[in-house]
Amino acid sequence: MKIRDIFGLIVRIIFFLLVVYGLIYIISGISNAAGLHTDTEGSPRSQIIYGCIIMFVGFVLLWVTPRIVRITYPEAPPSKTTDKDVS
Numbered sequence: 001m002k003i004r005d006i007f008g009l010i011v012r013i014i015f016f017l018l019v020v021y022g023l024i025y026i027i028s029g030i031s032n033a034a035g036l037h038t039d040t041e042g043s044p045r046s047q048i049i050y051g052c053i054i055m056f057v058g059f060v061l062l063w064v065t066p067r068i069v070r071i072t073y074p075e076a077p078p079s080k081t082t083d084k085d086v087s
Contacts, residue, residue, distance in 0.1 A: 004073040011065050018058035025051030
């Protein structure tokens with residue numbers, strides 16, 4: 001694996017964790033609305049909205065990850081080979 005592949009994998013993992021974080025907020029908001037637990041701050045509606053926004057941002061960032069990797073580590077230009085005789 002090249003450094004470019006490793007960087008892409010790390011970025012994808014971070015953005016995937018962002019999606020999971022948003023999902024946790026949504027689940028927490030739903031459980032607060034259902035009355036299962038009420039030990040968190042904020043209203044259930046705000047938790048669900050915040051979770052949806054985080055998930056949306058995470059999915060968008062996952063979608064643009066190849067572009068981020070290309071900008072960070074551009075592909076090497078092809079080397080020029082000539083058939084000239086150097087002698």
